[in-house]
Amino acid sequence: MSMDARTELQMLSFEAPKVRLLRCLSIEGNDGMQVLDFAVFPKPEFDLPIFCANFFTAASTNIVVLDLNPLHAVTDRDDYKEKYYRHLIPLGLKYAELLPWGGKITSESLRFFSPIVIWTKFSSSQYYYDVLFSAFKDYYKAWLELMEQATEEIDTSEIVSNREAQHRYLMWRAEKDPGHRLLRRLVGEALAEEILRSFLFNGVQELGSKTFLDYFPEYRSDSGTINEKRSMIGKSFENRPWDTEGNFLGNSLRWIMAVN
Numbered sequence: 001m002s003m004d005a006r007t008e009l010q011m012l013s014f015e016a017p018k019v020r021l022l023r024c025l026s027i028e029g030n031d032g033m034q035v036l037d038f039a040v041f042p043k044p045e046f047d048l049p050i051f052c053a054n055f056f057t058a059a060s061t062n063i064v065v066l067d068l069n070p071l072h073a074v075t076d077r078d079d080y081k082e083k084y085y086r087h088l089i090p091l092g093l094k095y096a097e098l099l100p101w102g103g104k105i106t107s108e109s110l111r112f113f114s115p116i117v118i119w120t121k122f123s124s125s126q127y128y129y130d131v132l133f134s135a136f137k138d139y140y141k142a143w144l145e146l147m148e149q150a151t152e153e154i155d156t157s158e159i160v161s162n163r164e165a166q167h168r169y170l171m172w173r174a175e176k177d178p179g180h181r182l183l184r185r186l187v188g189e190a191l192a193e194e195i196l197r198s199f200l201f202n203g204v205q206e207l208g209s210k211t212f213l214d215y216f217p218e219y220r221s222d223s224g225t226i227n228e229k230r231s232m233i234g235k236s237f238e239n240r241p242w243d244t245e246g247n248f249l250g251n252s253l254r255w256i257m258a259v260n
Contacts, residue, residue: 062120067117070112081114107237174197
């Protein structure tokens with residue numbers, strides 16, 4: 001229960017032969033607030049995407065991120081995009097037409113999203129809830145099918161690369177996830193930090209020794225601490241930054257900016 005005993009938090013976690021951690025946090029407030037934070041992290045022997053479902057509802061506002069987060073950035077790795085996302089582009093386009101784009105998303109956050117990401121905000125309605133539930137089932141089924149087809153990596157260098165990529169992802173989420181403020185308000189600073197590092201983003205201590213600033217040195221402040229800003233580049237995307245074939249439109253924008 002939260003410190004004021006008005007909000008219930010439930011946590012479950014599992015592991016499986018190809019899954020390092022499947023975990024779910026659900027929050028139910030008596031003021032109509034509901035949160036679902038559901039994720040599946042593969043073992044380093046598999047380069048599978050990370051299944052990510054973050055749903056937040058309060059009063060009439062709904063904020064959603066649903067994605068198969070790429071383990072390796074698809075803006076830099078065409079081979080990874082072809083392997084895991086090319087055949088899923090029609091699925092992403094289906095829901096892009098049914099759910100509105102959620103507005104600005106920073107360049108830093110974008111590196112952890114795939115071309116099929118559902119990033120949306122909408123007013124409460126049964127229609128949108130039905131669409132969202134359908135999307136959740138379709139995306140999770142797609143991830144499970146990828147998992148079933150995945151073969152274990154035996155190349156040590158690839159396993160090390162996968163482990164570091166997942167550690168980098170976890171360090172970003174543990175530091176910059178926007179849900180942190182809510183957790184701190186509900187359970188206090190110390191317990192919120194424990195939930196973040198031991199449960200939600202378990203692996204920040206186990207998968208590697210690099211710090212957040214080792215991965216993201218642009219966030220180092222003059223005092224040597226982590227800058228609390230969400231974006232250091234200062235660039236964001238108002239509209240969906242992928243075309244209908246899953247090509248990242250930001251690459252051409254960066255090229256134009258560099259030429260100018």
